[in-house]
Amino acid sequence: MTVQPEWPLYEIFVRGKRGLNHVHVGSLHAADDEMALRHARDVYTRRNEGVSIWAVRADLIVASSPDEKDPLFAPAGDKVYRHPTFYAIPDDVPHM
Numbered sequence: 001m002t003v004q005p006e007w008p009l010y011e012i013f014v015r016g017k018r019g020l021n022h023v024h025v026g027s028l029h030a031a032d033d034e035m036a037l038r039h040a041r042d043v044y045t046r047r048n049e050g051v052s053i054w055a056v057r058a059d060l061i062v063a064s065s066p067d068e069k070d071p072l073f074a075p076a077g078d079k080v081y082r083h084p085t086f087y088a089i090p091d092d093v094p095h096m
Contacts, residue, residue: 008057010036014044015052022054030055 007029013022025044030036036055045053064072 007031008059010040010055011058011061012036012040012044013054013056014040014050016049017051022052027058033057 009027010030011027012025014025015022028036028039028043030039033055037053040053040055041050044050
């Protein structure tokens, strides 16, 4: 008896009718991209709440690790011109 390989995992993102961005709603296994979109539509937009679906193979997603946050984001800290700490703010400017 041969063991069938498991279908790849897809991460599903849906853009709602009132939203401007796609939001992660869950995961599912599918044989291919088209099947992932169809299953995502059936599972995650049953009440017509979506206008767009992204199905992304989980093994293709590249992400930074929270442990790397200091070295990854540290280069922005040495650009003092991005921080308005040396500007004089007039007294009549509210909420600064």
